Amino acid sequence: MPGKLFPIGGPVAEEDIVDREDFITSLVTRLSEGQSVMLYGPRRIGKTSLAHEVLRQLKVKGFYIASVDLFRLSSKRALAVALINACLENRTGIRKTIDAWKDRTKTIAGTAKLAIKLQDLELDLGLSQGEQSDEALLDYALNLPGVLAKRDKKPVVILFDEFQDACRVAGTGIYKKMRSYFQNQEDVAYLFLGSKEGMMKTLFADKKEAFYRFATILPIPSIPxxxxxxxxxxxxxxxxxxxxxxxxxxxxxxxxxxxxxxxxxxxxxxxxxxxxxxxxxxxxxxxxxxxxxxxxxxxxxxxxxxxxxxxxxxxxxxxxxxxxxxxxxxxxxxxxxxxxxxxxxxxxxxxxxxxxxxxxxxxxxxxxxxxxxxx
Structure with missing residues (x-):
């Protein structure tokens, strides 16, 4: 049965991204060179579709990629887990690595393979007993992209969608905490999206904000x-x-x-x-x-x-x-x-x-x- 002729209700496939080739190439180039980018534009114009295509092309080029949608998260711990899972998927091929790590009853062989892939990342963190504090887990998560880039000698690109929601998820201090980690990471670039254009511009263009001048601010061009x-x-x-x-x-x-x-x-x-x-x-x-x-x-x-x-x-x-x-x-x-x-x-x-x-x-x-x- 043929699928939907015109995609609606979510990110679209590569073939349905209309006239964005040059802009996507520019984004891939900037991120490849380590430049972080914030995209802005009106609501529902396909920012997420663009970003996912950029990540797809970067993955083909050998980059580690990760995507975190803050709109779907509701707590500091959820943010930490989402970021850790997204980063570790590059090594394990598992979408929810933390769940797999905690559930060690599957197979001995499976547990051993996972342990080998993660042994140098000190992942245990007391996760199975819930011993690790939310703050410590978040610190681990924010540091992880830089650790992976250094240990695996792989450039990393992280997408944060609905980035303006970070303060709702993790409190008003989250931006200063994120900046303190991100600015010291080598071979890691960030792509920030948000549907509240005013808030996003303030976060990246106001001298009083933690992310001031952290990323290049680019408008999404209209389609001819x-x-x-x-x-x-x-x-x-x-x-x-x-x-x-x-x-x-x-x-x-x-x-x-x-x-x-x-x-x-x-x-x-x-x-x-x-x-x-x-x-x-x-x-x-x-x-x-x-x-x-x-x-x-x-x-x-x-x-x-x-x-x-x-x-x-x-x-x-x-x-x-x-x-x-x-x-x-x-x-x-x-x-x-x-x-x-x-x-x-x-x-x-x-x-x-x-x-x-x-x-x-x-x-x-x-x-x-x-x-x-x-x-």
């Missing part, structure tokens, strides 16, 4: 319309579906080329065609696919609106930006509250500034959803 058009038309052709340049252009016009939104619209368009028994994309089917996509994205947009926690005035500001009308002419609204709302929306990467007093939505489909919800 021509690249999207070529990719979309090619994917549909693999299923015997024809299209016109006008129909494909309408897809990218409606989505603004936002990676995940474009994939969702194309996916819904594909299923609409299948259900109707059609193999030609028309403007009517594009509109149908778009409307269906908005319905599937509604829970995500509702969650975003809840997260924004806007006041009545704030919602009026959001609506006026969506309609392109004057922001500061809201009746009985405090100009300071309007300014705070705009700053809040900019920090959340919901809007971006186009000119003096002019703003636009980063995600055109969210703008359309706001218009449908507020009218």
């Amino acid at each position: 319309e021509t690249a999207w058009a070529e990719y979309i038309a090619k994917k549909f052709r693999t299923r015997g579906i024809t299209s016109t340049p006008e129909a494909i252009k309408e897809i990218t016009r409606k989505t603004g080329g936002h990676p995940q939104d474009t994939m969702v619209v194309c996916s819904e368009l594909y299923y609409a065609l299948l259900e109707a028994g059609q193999n030609t994309i028309s403007l009517e089917f594009v509109r149908l696919g778009y409307d269906r996509a908005l319905l599937t994205l509604a829970p995500i947009y509702d969650e975003l609106l809840d997260d924004l926690n806007l006041s009545f005035t704030g919602r009026q500001v959001l609506k006026r930006i969506a309609t392109g009308t004057s922001i500061y002419s809201i009746e009985n609204a405090n100009p300071n509250e309007i300014k705070r709302t705009i700053d809040h929306l900019l920090a959340k990467t919901v809007i971006e500034k186009k000119g003096r007093g002019s703003y636009t939505f980063v995600e055109p489909m969210f703008r359309d959803y706001v218009l449908r919800e507020f009218f």
Whole structure:
């Protein structure tokens, strides 16, 4: 049975990363040379997919790689275990090395092989009895990338996804602790991602923060319309579906080329065609696919609106930006509250500034959803 034509809901495969070859090559080169990088960009634009492809290419080049998603973690100990497991997988080939180390009842041969692979890393740490403190385990974890690089003579690249969540997971002092270890490690580079762009920029660009100037800050470039058009038309052709340049252009016009939104619209368009028994994309089917996509994205947009926690005035500001009308002419609204709302929306990467007093939505489909919800 054929799989999903357009990938949605998670990191995508190499063949579905559209027009990022040059940027990926640049990231691989920088990290290969030991330069740490922080990537920023609007929410849901494929940062994780990019990062995983970079790690894949580095692994092919002989690097040790490790990936830790801080969003999925809830404690200092969980962070330590996740980082240790991710690092040791390069030696053991086991995703959860610590669990395997603690469970020594499997087979004598298996235990012996694992012990040989880890004997020089002083891994025992009292793990089976839970004797090691969270702080000591975290110290071991943060030091481990440098130890592996030195002992195995392998360059190491570590990915931290949702890096702004480190303080939630391990407390406000975690960034100073991390920096104290990372800055002294040789042949280790770090790739930092985060969905809260404002927080990430502060962490790496504010002189008061521990990670100030630790990593090169790079924006993720947008995908040209021509690249999207070529990719979309090619994917549909693999299923015997024809299209016109006008129909494909309408897809990218409606989505603004936002990676995940474009994939969702194309996916819904594909299923609409299948259900109707059609193999030609028309403007009517594009509109149908778009409307269906908005319905599937509604829970995500509702969650975003809840997260924004806007006041009545704030919602009026959001609506006026969506309609392109004057922001500061809201009746009985405090100009300071309007300014705070705009700053809040900019920090959340919901809007971006186009000119003096002019703003636009980063995600055109969210703008359309706001218009449908507020009218």
